[in-house]
Amino acid sequence: MSEDIEIVRGSGHVFHDFGHPNADVEQAKAILAAKIIGVLEDSGLSTRQAEEVTGVNHSEFVRIRRVKLDRFTIDRLITILNRLHQRVELEVTVRPAQEKESPTMDVG
Template identity: 45%
Template structure:
C-alpha cells in the first residue's frame, strides 16, 4: 500500500474549497443556521415549541435542523436568530481571492 498523498490545507470555507461561486454567502448562511440550531438545543425546544415561542413556522425550524437552508436568505436567518433573542453582528473584510493550490507568490 502506498502512503504517499498530497496534503492541501483548506481555506476555512468548505463551499469555497468545493468551488461554489457564492461560497462566502453559503458559508455565512450555514453559520447562522448552526447558531439557530444551537439556540434551540440550549433551550431543549422542539420545532413546535420554537414555533409557539417565536411565531416562526415549525416547518422553517425543521428545515434548518435538517440543514436544508437553500430557501433561506441571510436576512431571514438573521431575523430568526433575532426572534430567538440573539443579535447578529456582521463584519466584512475584502481582499484578493486566492485559489486553493495557487503558487506561493500569489499568496500575498
C-alpha cells in the first residue's frame, strides 16, 4: 500500500494557518505569554512568588502557563511583563490582507 503525502510548511503564524478569526490577536497574546513564561523560568519564580512581585494573582500566572489566554488582553499581558521588570517594545506592520490560502494536505 503506497500513500502519497503532501507536506505543507506553515507560515510561522499558526493561528492564521488554521483560519482563526482573530489570528493576529491570538498570535500576539501567545508571544507575550511565552515571554512571561520565559521570565518566570529564567528567574526561577513560582506563580506564588510572581504574585508577590507583581501583585497579579497567582491563578493568572497558572492560566498563562496553561496557555488559557481568552481572559487576557494584550495590554494586560504587557502590564504583567512590565511588573516583572521587563520592557516591551512593539513593532507593528499594517498591510492589506491577502485572500486566505487554505493549507492543503493530500493523503492517498
